[in-house]
Ligand SMILES: NC(=O)C1=CN([C@@H]2O[C@H](COP(=O)(O)OP(=O)(O)OC[C@H]3O[C@@H](n4cnc5c(N)ncnc54)[C@H](O)[C@@H]3O)[C@@H](O)[C@H]2O)C=CC1
């Protein structure tokens with residue numbers, strides 16, 4: 504027996520460390536983003552249980568994804584009655600629920616429908632998994648994150664360190680476009696994208712890109728690159744011509760953000776990310792996307808934005824009024840109470 508114990512002890516030292524395992528819930532799992540995101544999450548070594556919730560089609564999506572031969576157990580939940588079970592015990596909740604844009608619309612045009620959806624889901628999180636980390640994809644992110652925060656705050660369970668607006672797609676796009684210009688593998692490109700997630704509020708700090716942009720690029724070319732990153736969502740909306748907005752690249756971006764959250768949650772040390780969070784980084788803007796350091800409890804540090812060149816500073820000033828307006832619109836929606844939610848349905 505002693506010999507066996509000794510062998511087991513030695514074997515346990517030889518085993519590679521096992522990642523921590525978490526329950527992750529996707530709300531809006533049957534949608535254009537939700538389906539590929541669920542597939543990517545099923546491949547995560549950090550997930551023991553994948554909870555797929557939607558108001559339609561989740562039985563089929565869950566059955567399909569559950570046949571992938573990876574470890575995460577998959578369960579589908581359909582309709583509001585099943586939201587409590589979908590959320591119970593969740594460590595991370597990712598929310599791509601809501602309508603997408605059609606050509607000619609702004610993200611803010613989605614407010615009337617998506618604000619009510621997000622509010623209802625926030626009430627569910629407050630009641631059934633109040634300590635979960637929450638990653639909001641539903642647009643307009645600049646307003647849906649404040650809506651979510653206000654609901655959690657009123658329920659007495661808000662911890663801003665665990666509430667995120669997902670802006671990873673902006674970073675992913677900036678990496679992709681810059682890699683084409685500098686001829687590098689996108690994995691070797693880093694570039695901060697800060698602010699919010701709509702038009703001018705998306706601020707890529709190209710002057711901090713690594714590798715640096717070629718010195719031969721003119722001011723006009725740099726400006727055009729910034730504008731392309733800011734309008735990349737619209738580029739996809741137009742290319743899809745009425746069939747929705749970015750789904751596949753968004754699923755990739757959200758899976759990458761989820762991976763960072765789960766690694767931080769599991770105690771893998773400080774994890775670097777960007778996300779739209781409650782913040783005092785910029786005076787007068789209570790929410791802002793900044794470089795973050797994530798740890799076990801969520802946001803450990805909101806890092807400085809770093810130096811901006813003249814073009815970036817000008818854009819930074821230009822975004823402030825729009826971003827603040829979107830934040831206040833979200834906060835006021837919750838302050839007005841259920842009547843506003845009913846009107847938005
Ligand atoms: N943050 C970002 O970078 C991005 C955000 N988005 C946003 O993500 C959202 C989803 O986009 P898609 O997946 O393309 O839309 P979609 O219409 O394909 O899917 C949305 C899903 O949400 C579900 N849903 C609606 N109400 C719900 C509720 N109360 N509870 C649970 N699920 C509900 C629908 O049944 C549908 O399956 C949109 O608001 C879109 O603008 C899209 C791309 C990038």
Ligand SMILES: O=C([O-])CC(=O)C(=O)O
Pocket residue numbers: 603604610642672735736737739740748749
């Ligand atoms: O553009 C949209 O409506 C969807 C979105 O947020 C993006 O692709 O960045």
